[in-house]
Amino acid sequence: MVAKTFYGFEEILANELRSLGAEKVQEGNRMVSFYGDKGFMYKANLCLRTALKILKPIATKKVRNEQQLYTFIQSIRWMDYLDVSDSFAIYTTVNSTIFTHSHFISLKAKDAIVDKFRNTKGRRPNVDTDYPDLTINIHIQQDLCTVSLDSSGGSLHHRGYRQVTNIAPINEVLAAGILLLSGWKGQSHFMDPMCGSGTLAIEAAMIACNIPPNLNRKEFAFEKWLDWDMDLFEKIEESCLNKTRDFKYSITAMDKAPSAIRKTRDNIRNANLEEFIKVEEGNFFESEKKNEETLHMVFNPPYGERLQLNPEVFYGEIGDTLKRGYPGTNAWFITSNIEGLKYVGLRPSRKIKVFNGKLESRLVKYEMYKGSKKAKYN
Template structure:
């Protein structure tokens, strides 16, 4: 039986609880939520499954070694003392990524460089040859995290970040990250029955992630390669069994998902991405203007409107138009919107029933919900109360 070990799933700020829930549903043990990360325990097969199935994880790290360091000599010596031959030969390639939160170290790239030096020096002393560095496609990715004096060294099991699902060849300017797109859908608690519409779909990412959630398709089932596939202990038979298990978890999905955009060229890009994801049966991609379309009640809208760098018109009037369109054309619908322009939200002219702080890259953002009641909100509350009594 495979041995259990600790892993760390990295995520975006604000998605920690969603990731924690995903891990619990997947069967992880000893789950501990942190900031932009969730710790958990599982075996080798679970490591494969987590990489394939988690929608809101950016990468999965496997901690292998910890020590104390207050300067570059301590750091070099600490890394050098670990036996790297169990993970790396002189013929392999490596890359090192460093993150720091310490008064003793102030440059993450320098930390990565000293770590790399210690590893290759050790292997060269033992074999007479040093492994090469390959930052784009290495055999082993190593992560070094320094918190004050504590140095944690981990292996990156994922390789390329897990938001690189492989379906998005065509993108518009500043597309939403796939992990963030999946996260806001899961945060919204979409019932997977209401018609799901992204009326400003761009490259189609939100609609694609919604379809994969609705049909329970593993987000990275079509990924070309994971980092662990280059490890000495990689078990291809186990991996294929996990992959087959993920495929069996797919379910029928009869819901309706629509991706719309007013720009014809953008619609074609979204259509191409939907095709790459093999989701043509689940998603309708069509040209449509959010400000002119009418939508029947019970629709569920989720969109990432353009802001600042993607918009050549006046922000205030654009967001005011969003509010007017929701009031006049989408009565009876629930609308979720994420934006990195916090000032622009003030011009929508609607009071959100929910507001969640997130980050889109380094940009502080808000995910807001608007409930577009028929009639006034007060009338809706009275009717709702009388029905429940």
């Protein structure tokens, strides 16, 4: 199988897969391949925090022209996966000098499938791009064509808990990946001082308590498959829930906007995490740490693309607030305003390249120490 992810998350996704029990885990470009049975496919969809989709390859072959492609697609035993009364959709990606138009590949593959059903059943399944019973993924790398079934359906960042958002909310998979890259495991107090709609705090709570991230998701694509096994899925779900753990520290989500606070509370309630996350209305730049214990801070400050702000003033205030009010804090934040980082006035101890959508960004860490309140210089 193949788990798709964001750039830079391949290693943490591979580690997630190994911890779940996957075999033959191998990192690729924005993906990780692995082996597992049907039950593991269910578990991967339910439990992986940094996967966007789980694909199940069913056939691979070299094709050098459209006729070979048609013949290859038609040779697949589609009756094992699709009933004549079902609907399907095809999504194609190509990286090839032979085939250059993904839409053409999808149409050719569709023709091959419906022609096979007409020839054998006298009827054909319908195409439904909105709510298909089976989603087919075709990937062509030069002349190598791989046909997979999409076991997830909609992207796995749609956790199911976030009903309301602010402007440009952070993707849930991106949020989980940032938290894992920061080393967050629930080992201290946690704070998001610019929480927006609460995504980072919610993902932090689920990591700390080992709660499956897609527990609140409405459905997975595999639930419409011909071999769907509800009893097996419920056993997998129960087993995962039995592995949740207690969390003895605090998680705080703070924002100065009353609308953000309302949305955060709604989303926390939807995720059933009210007992783990405290929500506070307040301005980070006027705040300070409330105790002497170590604090793990992760936040997603507003970018110039989202709000008009003066980078020199804004990032300078971040640095001043950390120096003044947050000794004993490991502070991480993500930004696409790479130039603005020089105004923080602190040297980051780590700087990791990530992408927020199409925006090249940096995830930076500032280590604030007790007493001196200065960043550690490497």
